[in-house]
Amino acid sequence: xxxxxxxxxxxxxxxxxxxxxxxxxxxxxxxxxxxxxxxxxxxxxxxxxxxxxxxxxxxxxxxxxxxxxxxxxxxxxxxxxxxxxxxxxxxxxxxxxxxxx
Amino acid sequence: xxxxxxxxxxxxxxxxxxxxxxxxxxxxxxxxxxxxxxxxxxxxxxxxxxxxxxxxxxxxxxxxxxxxxxxxxxxxxxxxxxxxxxxxxxxxxxxxxxxxxxxxxxxxxxxxxxxxxxxxxxxxxxxxxxxxxxxxxxxxxxxxxxxxxxxxxxxxxxxxxxxxxxxxxxxxxxxxxxxx
Numbered sequence: 001x002x003x004x005x006x007x008x009x010x011x012x013x014x015x016x017x018x019x020x021x022x023x024x025x026x027x028x029x030x031x032x033x034x035x036x037x038x039x040x041x042x043x044x045x046x047x048x049x050x051x052x053x054x055x056x057x058x059x060x061x062x063x064x065x066x067x068x069x070x071x072x073x074x075x076x077x078x079x080x081x082x083x084x085x086x087x088x089x090x091x092x093x094x095x096x097x098x099x100x101x
Numbered sequence: 102x103x104x105x106x107x108x109x110x111x112x113x114x115x116x117x118x119x120x121x122x123x124x125x126x127x128x129x130x131x132x133x134x135x136x137x138x139x140x141x142x143x144x145x146x147x148x149x150x151x152x153x154x155x156x157x158x159x160x161x162x163x164x165x166x167x168x169x170x171x172x173x174x175x176x177x178x179x180x181x182x183x184x185x186x187x188x189x190x191x192x193x194x195x196x197x198x199x200x201x202x203x204x205x206x207x208x209x210x211x212x213x214x215x216x217x218x219x220x221x222x223x224x225x226x227x228x229x230x231x232x233x234x235x236x237x238x239x240x241x242x243x244x245x246x247x248x249x250x251x252x253x254x255x256x257x258x259x260x261x262x263x264x265x266x267x268x269x270x271x272x273x274x275x276x277x278x279x280x281x
Contacts (some may be wrong), residue, residue, distance in 0.1 A: 002232035008159070008223050009127045013134055013153075015109045015219035020138030022211035024203050027144065028188045031279075032150055035181070036134050039157050042173070050235045052162040057245045060166045061253050067176055072267030078188040090190040094205070095168050098233035101163050 006047035013040035024093045027081045031074060038070045121164065130156035141203060143193070147185045151178050164235065168242040 013036055018031025042063045049059015083089045114120050133152035140146040154177045161170035205211070251259055 001163075001235050003230045003235050004227045004232050005120075005123060005127075006164075006235070007226040007230065009130070010161075010194050011219050011222035011226065012131055012262060014222065015132070015215040016134045016138055018218050019211050019215035022214060023138065023208050025205060026143065026192075028173060028185060028192060029146060029203060032146055032185060032190075033112075035150060035177075036153065039154060042169075043157055043160060045237060046161055046164050046166045050166070051230075051233065053236045055244075055248075056252055057241075059244055059250050061249060061256075063161075063166070063169045064172060064249075065256065065260050066173055066187060067189050068264060071176055071181055072264050075182055075267045075271040075276070078184055079271040081188060082191050082275050085192040095159055 003047055003051045010040040010047070011037040025094055027084070027093050028078070028092045030093060031077050031081070035070065035074070038066060042066055043049070048071065080084060119163065123160070126156045126163075129153075130160075143189050143203065144186065147182060150185070151182055154178055154182075159236045165241070168245050177257060 017033045017035075017037035017040065020036065021030055024030050024033060045059045045063045045066065047059075049063070050056060052059070081091055084096065088095070112189050116122075117132040133156065134150045137146050138151060140149060154173060158170040159172045161167075161173065
């Protein structure tokens with residue numbers, strides 16, 4: 001196994017996630033696409049950690065931290081989406097123009 | 102690289118069992134990820150994310166990151182997807198309204214941006230690192246636990262504090278305001 005195959009897969013997953021973030025209107029689906037991008041980052045981190053094979057296991061440790069922060073992000077993000085839906089009765093990101101000047 | 106060398110390199114690559122497993126898993130991941138961003142059904146998109154994350158966990162097992170793989174399965178497939186399904190259930194538009202479209206009408210600019218990102222990242226990283234080999238699956242979860250609680254103990258505690266803050270923040274944000 002070479003490192004470049006993992007890097008290309010990570011780049012592909014990341015760009016699919018970017019496409020989802022740009023094209024989806026529902027906020028929950030935007031968050032799902034963000035999870036795809038974070039998974040791509042995790043694949044790159046673990047592949048690099050396996051490539052440099054240090055005794056500190058820094059790639060895997062950072063992947064664990066990314067997973068934890070992503071779980072926190074999903075909790076807060078979905079709470080915000082639920083609150084916005086309760087106030088505006090819509091979860092579409094392009095209808096939220098309260099901050100437009 | 103001329104054609105014959107390329108063919109023989111691909112034959113060498115595919116004759117390795119690890120590479121075949123990688124190819125199958127990555128095809129599953131990419132297909133599931135494309136369904137996540139293109140499925141017209143919201144619940145199907147969330148369930149396809151389960152498939153993509155399970156494939157990523159399989160890749161982590163191939164790379165010897167056993168603990169990360171099972172953490173991914175527990176945290177994402179066990180908890181985060183359930184949270185997403187609850188979010189979909191709560192924020193689904195009530196019946197009787199016109200079915201709202203899930204995607205924007207202009208998809209081509211987004212596709213162009215995604216393609217440009219892929220070409221840039223893939224070219225730069227492949228040129229920088231080339232085909233250097235990665236270590237095959239040797240699982241050392243004990244060493245990971247040792248280093249997590251000795252060298253990385255302060256970041257570990259900071260991350261647990263972030264989780265606690267997110268827990269309290271989620272409750273405070275999503276709670277109904279009792280004054281209204």
